[in-house]
Amino acid sequence: MIHYPERVSRARLPTPVEPMTRMGQKLGVSLLVKRDDLTGAALSGNKIRKLEFLLAEARAQGCDTVVTCGGEQSNHCRATAIAATQLGFRSYLLLRTDDPTKPPPVEANILLDKLVGAEVRWVSREEYRRRAEIFQDVANELRARGQKPYLIPEGGSNALGAWGYVQCVEELTKELPPGPATLVYAAGSGGTGAGLILGVRLLGLDWRVVGVNVCDDAAYFVNAIGEIVEQAIDRWKLGIRFDRKEIDIRDGYVGIGYAKSRPEELATLRDVARAEGIVLDPVYTGKAFYGLVKELERDRNALGERIVFLHTGGIYGLFPKAAELAPLL
Numbered sequence: 001m002i003h004y005p006e007r008v009s010r011a012r013l014p015t016p017v018e019p020m021t022r023m024g025q026k027l028g029v030s031l032l033v034k035r036d037d038l039t040g041a042a043l044s045g046n047k048i049r050k051l052e053f054l055l056a057e058a059r060a061q062g063c064d065t066v067v068t069c070g071g072e073q074s075n076h077c078r079a080t081a082i083a084a085t086q087l088g089f090r091s092y093l094l095l096r097t098d099d100p101t102k103p104p105p106v107e108a109n110i111l112l113d114k115l116v117g118a119e120v121r122w123v124s125r126e127e128y129r130r131r132a133e134i135f136q137d138v139a140n141e142l143r144a145r146g147q148k149p150y151l152i153p154e155g156g157s158n159a160l161g162a163w164g165y166v167q168c169v170e171e172l173t174k175e176l177p178p179g180p181a182t183l184v185y186a187a188g189s190g191g192t193g194a195g196l197i198l199g200v201r202l203l204g205l206d207w208r209v210v211g212v213n214v215c216d217d218a219a220y221f222v223n224a225i226g227e228i229v230e231q232a233i234d235r236w237k238l239g240i241r242f243d244r245k246e247i248d249i250r251d252g253y254v255g256i257g258y259a260k261s262r263p264e265e266l267a268t269l270r271d272v273a274r275a276e277g278i279v280l281d282p283v284y285t286g287k288a289f290y291g292l293v294k295e296l297e298r299d300r301n302a303l304g305e306r307i308v309f310l311h312t313g314g315i316y317g318l319f320p321k322a323a324e325l326a327p328l329l
Contacts, residue, residue, distance in 0.1 A: 002170060002202055004163055005236075006056040010083050011039040011048040013167075017175040017308065022275040027296045030306045033278060034172065034183075037285075037313035042112055043086070045313025046192055047079040049164025050156035055087055057160060058150035067138055068152040069094035069131050071259055072122075073283070075314045076155050076189075078109040081118035090147065091118040092138060096128040108316040157191025157224070159232040165195020166202060172308065173203060180206045182303045185310040186288035187211035187249060190224035192312065197229055197247070201240040210248045210303060212291035214284055215258035218251040253291035259283045259317075261324060265290045270328050281314030282321045 015035045024031030036046045058066055066084045070077040070093070077093045084091040093113060097103055100122035106114055113120060127134065135151050142149045156164075172183075183200075187193050196209045213221050226244040233242060255262045261282045269286040273279050280286040292309060295302045318325070 002166065004167065005053055005160060006060065007052040007163070008056045008059065008087065010043065010052050010055075010086065013039065014171040014175070015039060017172065020272075020276050020278070020309070023272060026275070027293065028300045029296065029303070032176075032306070032308045034168070034308055034310045036168070037279075037311045037315065039313065043079055043082045044315070045075050045079060046164075046310070047076045047156055047313075048083065049168060050161030050191055050195075051080060051083045051152075051164075053160050053163045054150075054152050054156055055083060055089070058089065059087065061148075061150060063089070063148045063150035065090040065092060065142055065147045065149045066152055067092045067094075067135060067142070067149050068156075069096070069128070069135070069154050071095065072097045072104050073109045073259065073317050073320060075109060075284075075317065077118075078112045078316065080152060080156070081113045081116050085116040091116070092142065092149070093118050093120050094123050094128070094131060094134060094138070095120055096125055097122050098125065100124055100127075104320075108319040112316065153189075155189025155191050157189040157194070157228060159228055159235055161191045162195035162198060162228050162232055165192050166199040168310075169196055169199025169203060169205070173205070176308070179306065180208075180304060181306045181308055182208040182210055183308050183310060184210045184212065184288065184292050184303060186284035186312055187213040187221050187225075188215060188284055190221055190228055192310070193221070193225045193247070194228035194232070196310075197225065197242070198232055198238070198240075201242060202238065208248065208304065210250060212250050212253055212288040214287045215254060217254075218249040221249045222247045250291055250295055253287055253294065255287065261286070261321060263328065266321070266325055267328055268293060270325070278311065279315055279318070280311070281317040283317045284314050285311055
């Protein structure tokens with residue numbers, strides 16, 4: 001039995017596992033999808049699982065404001081802002097954009113951030129590289145206002161947040177028949193992958209965990225995921241063996257950059273929607289599924305006979321891509 005840290009219930013769980021019959025037949029594998037895009041409506045996607053543990057700690061520490069960061073259309077920041085409001089916290093978001101003096105339109109995730117009253121600070125890409133330093137400046141500013149901040153890293157990706165995906169693995173053990181499986185996910189900040197690895201180890205499962213990175217490179221994620229897993233093992237004395245060499249990242253599908261889409265990636269997103277009625281997002285799951293398809297085209301056995309694709313949500317990221325998608329429709 002797994003003993004979890006304290007959490008607050010926000011996500012609609014368990015999320016279902018559904019067959020992707022037509023895509024699976026096309027690719028020559030048994031293909032399932034874990035629908036973590038269905039964890040809620042406005043408060044949807046994989047970030048909520050992590051936030052349940054992080055916001056429980058914020059509440060236990062008597063904090064009143066949560067501070068986090070991400071790209072201009074960050075699903076994590078949107079989820080944080082909404083969950084924070086539901087629990088009575090204020091939220092402060094550092095959002096990365098090309099030109100902070102000319103922020104992007106108030107649409108999609110940004111619109112939802114604003115609707116729930118998040119305080120937004122626009123930062124340049126250069127400034128974002130110093131986000132740890134800016135976090136401390138913001139925390140000091142908020143304390144000077146009489147607020148008590150709780151800092152949440154990009155993507156909610158730390159040892160505590162990773163418990164959300166330990167819980168996801170435990171859910172999957174009740175939804176899948178016994179036997180080997182490969183869990184495929186989009187690697188964006190490392191916390192989801194770390195939680196999946198921890199869950200598989202803690203439950204002693206014959207499952208593989210495979211990430212398709214949507215930014216940075218494989219070396220970056222081996223380091224980021226490795227640190228989170230090792231910190232969790234140490235902090236909670238988990239008593240499991242782990243070697244960073246076990247981290248499986250399929251590199252080469254970042255394309256032209258994070259949150260930037262090539263026509264072939266968007267075409268894959270369209271093809272999945274038309275085959276299965278499942279809507280992926282262009283930033284995370286669209287790129288990851290494109291990587292899954294290319295891996296199987298290279299070698300049908302590359303991911304095993306039974307694959308579970310983790311749909312981590314992000315539907316609001318589609319709307320700013322409407323003009324790019326239109327020619328493919």
